[in-house]
Amino acid sequence: MKKNGLWRLAMAAVFVMSAVLGGCDQVQVDAGAAGPIGSPTVRPQGTISAAQMGARLGLGLQKSSAHSATLGNQVNTVMFFADPGGVAYVNGVKISPQGGIMRVGRVIYVPQSMEQQIRASLRAIPRPPVRGASPVRVVHATPTSSEPVLKYGPVIVDPGHGGKDPGAGHNGCTEKTIVLEVARMVTEMLRASGVDARMTRSDDTFVELNDRAAKARQVRAKLFISIHCDAAANRGARGFTIYTPETRRRQSSAFAAAIEKAMLGTNMSSRGVRGADFRVLMRTTCPAVLLELGYLTNRYDARRLASRSYQIASARAIANAVTAHLTK
Ligand SMILES: [Zn+2]
Numbered sequence: 001m002k003k004n005g006l007w008r009l010a011m012a013a014v015f016v017m018s019a020v021l022g023g024c025d026q027v028q029v030d031a032g033a034a035g036p037i038g039s040p041t042v043r044p045q046g047t048i049s050a051a052q053m054g055a056r057l058g059l060g061l062q063k064s065s066a067h068s069a070t071l072g073n074q075v076n077t078v079m080f081f082a083d084p085g086g087v088a089y090v091n092g093v094k095i096s097p098q099g100g101i102m103r104v105g106r107v108i109y110v111p112q113s114m115e116q117q118i119r120a121s122l123r124a125i126p127r128p129p130v131r132g133a134s135p136v137r138v139v140h141a142t143p144t145s146s147e148p149v150l151k152y153g154p155v156i157v158d159p160g161h162g163g164k165d166p167g168a169g170h171n172g173c174t175e176k177t178i179v180l181e182v183a184r185m186v187t188e189m190l191r192a193s194g195v196d197a198r199m200t201r202s203d204d205t206f207v208e209l210n211d212r213a214a215k216a217r218q219v220r221a222k223l224f225i226s227i228h229c230d231a232a233a234n235r236g237a238r239g240f241t242i243y244t245p246e247t248r249r250r251q252s253s254a255f256a257a258a259i260e261k262a263m264l265g266t267n268m269s270s271r272g273v274r275g276a277d278f279r280v281l282m283r284t285t286c287p288a289v290l291l292e293l294g295y296l297t298n299r300y301d302a303r304r305l306a307s308r309s310y311q312i313a314s315a316r317a318i319a320n321a322v323t324a325h326l327t328k
Pocket of ligand 1: 160161167168175228229
């Protein structure tokens with residue numbers, strides 16, 4: 001009986017959710033420059049494309065993908081992630097949750113109302129003192145299409161598995177897909193913070209373990225992080241785990257500690273830092289960690305691993321830890 005009651009409650013919640021989400025589906029023809037020239041796009045009401053928001057703020061669209069858009073100029077980076085609710089970062093700081101960021105086709109749309117909040121958080125571009133000529137002509141910041149300067153690294157971001165090797169698969173989730181999503185976000189966040197982050201795979205392809213480690217050696221990487229999801233026969237097992245190369249634990253311990261500290265901020269529990277002779281770790285020469293984000297075999301963890309909010313939170317934690325470690 002109790003189960004039945006819960007079920008009804010859940011169905012009611014689903015109904016309410018779809019009603020709310022249905023409300024977001026109102027669309028209007030976008031007369032602006034959101035889509036490719038000549039193709040009128042539809043945009044959710046009250047929103048403008050990330051590129052249009054950038055134009056208003058004097059920021060160029062530096063990168064746009066299926067799940068995120070990055071705006072920037074010489075001194076600012078603004079990132080939008082489309083997911084249920086959406087999330088925005090201005091210079092690495094999350095601006096208060098406002099929802100309404102979404103994707104239509106390949107374009108990220110953001111609420112117009114976010115403009116003021118972002119503008120208030122932007123850093124001013126330092127201007128060289130101008131002698132003589134007065135009054136000074138106000139020059140609007142030129143949108144830049146160039147990549148941010150990559151001062152730190154290189155750092156190798158290694159999404160586990162891929163292609164013919166799906167990794168763990170339980171509760172309707174596949175490891176290779178989740179870790180690729182997280183790794184992509186980590187890489188984008190790092191590059192936005194000036195870290196030369198490189199992926200061992202950026203799509204659903206199979207890469208040999210030796211080749212992953214070899215890539216780190218070839219580019220003389222400063223750090224190596226491999227991202228995975230766990231599985232265990234014991235369905236009760238849950239939490240994230242950090243592994244360092246068994247024979248070089250000391251070399252990686254500070255990096256591992258930084259990752260653990262940042263990951264605790266996601267409210268996932270830690271199973272600690274452990275030594276292991278994973279081949280991908282043993283064949284690297286720089287500080288290296290393998291992070292298991294949580295257990296796909298545990299119902300609670302699996303739900304979080306599949307959620308956009310945990311994927312973004314863990315990506316942010318990893319990126320923060322890497323940046324902190326490189327710049328300390
Ligand atoms: Zn794995």
